[in-house]
Amino acid sequence: MTHSNKVSKSQLHPRNKNVNRYDLSALVKAKPELKQHIQPNKFGEDSINFSDARAVKFLNTAILNHYYGIKNWDFPAQNLTPPIPGRADYIHHIADLLAENNNGKIPTGDKITCLDIGVGASCIYPILGVTEYGWNFIGADVDPKSIASSANIVKSNPSLKGKIELRLQENPLNILFGIIEKEDKIDIAICNPPFHSSREEAEKGTRRKVKNLKGKDSKTPELNFAGKTNELIFKGGEYVFIHTMIKQSKVFAKNVTWFSTLVSKQSNMKGILNALEKIGAKQVKEIPMGTGNKVTRVVAWRF
Numbered sequence: 001m002t003h004s005n006k007v008s009k010s011q012l013h014p015r016n017k018n019v020n021r022y023d024l025s026a027l028v029k030a031k032p033e034l035k036q037h038i039q040p041n042k043f044g045e046d047s048i049n050f051s052d053a054r055a056v057k058f059l060n061t062a063i064l065n066h067y068y069g070i071k072n073w074d075f076p077a078q079n080l081t082p083p084i085p086g087r088a089d090y091i092h093h094i095a096d097l098l099a100e101n102n103n104g105k106i107p108t109g110d111k112i113t114c115l116d117i118g119v120g121a122s123c124i125y126p127i128l129g130v131t132e133y134g135w136n137f138i139g140a141d142v143d144p145k146s147i148a149s150s151a152n153i154v155k156s157n158p159s160l161k162g163k164i165e166l167r168l169q170e171n172p173l174n175i176l177f178g179i180i181e182k183e184d185k186i187d188i189a190i191c192n193p194p195f196h197s198s199r200e201e202a203e204k205g206t207r208r209k210v211k212n213l214k215g216k217d218s219k220t221p222e223l224n225f226a227g228k229t230n231e232l233i234f235k236g237g238e239y240v241f242i243h244t245m246i247k248q249s250k251v252f253a254k255n256v257t258w259f260s261t262l263v264s265k266q267s268n269m270k271g272i273l274n275a276l277e278k279i280g281a282k283q284v285k286e287i288p289m290g291t292g293n294k295v296t297r298v299v300a301w302r303f
Contacts, residue, residue, distance in 0.1 A: 001277050003284045013092040017067040018085035031062035057081045068131045072156035075149045079121035091128045093287050109134040117191040121149035126164045140179040142169045176248040184255045191261040193241040239268045246275045253303035260300035276301050
């Protein structure tokens with residue numbers, strides 16, 4: 001098993017459309033409701049109140065509209081509002097990974113098929129992969145409402161039509177079984193796993209996040225990134241989810257070239273690398289990613 005690990009300072013990918021500061025005036029033009037959520041930060045610069053769920057949703061809707069040409073992006077209020085720049089980074093790092101097997105050139109267009117495990121209600125990774133690189137996507141989720149919401153987003157944006165197929169995972173204990181079909185040829189699977197193992201843990205994480213953003217404690221935290229149970233919680237948390245995915249990935253070695261997942265907890269890495277070695281992964285890559293003060297990583301493997 002070869003394992004490579006590029007470590008660089010945590011910052012956005014150079015191709016990320018938000019690698020520089022937000023152009024707030026352009027974003028307000030794209031989403032006028034954003035205006036009432038702009039206020040000076042402690043350095044006296046215009047900024048957004050990131051502890052307010054509506055502000056976060058307006059900001060990310062504006063980013064998709066202004067930078068990616070996605071005009072209709074709506075989903076239920078209780079679902080996760082994904083921060084676009086961080087999500088885009090995963091897609092750009094995946095593009096670099098695919099380029100390594102393509103003479104250094106990023107493969108674009110519909111010759112690439114990507115499987116998004118846990119597509120959610122916002123359909124965010126397929127949107128970014130389609131608008132940036134023209135790839136085709138299969139989006140899988142355990143929640144029929146999320147699938148319906150993503151389908152609605154695809155239907156209401158002409159640039160996404162015919163590029164994204166959605167599949168419902170009927171068994172919540174499965175990750176790849178029941179989704180990948182015998183004739184599927186998938187270049188890469190991506191995944192942003194649920195990282196809490198219980199509701200209590202999720203609420204504790206939210207309280208910590210709100211405290212970091214507001215500088216004060218909050219007893220009943222408003223999930224500023226929102227998030228329904230299955231988006232944030234899986235019995236055993238991120239660790240068990242990824243280990244289940246690794247186990248099931250071996251069965252689909254002929255269907256999928258690369259498997260990958262985000263790993264938010266560095267402490268999970270040792271066990272993940274051990275599991276990949278045990279299962280016989282031929283190549284493993286660890287790709288560091290960082291946005292703002294959050295450092296995370298992508299682990300990718302192939303057989």
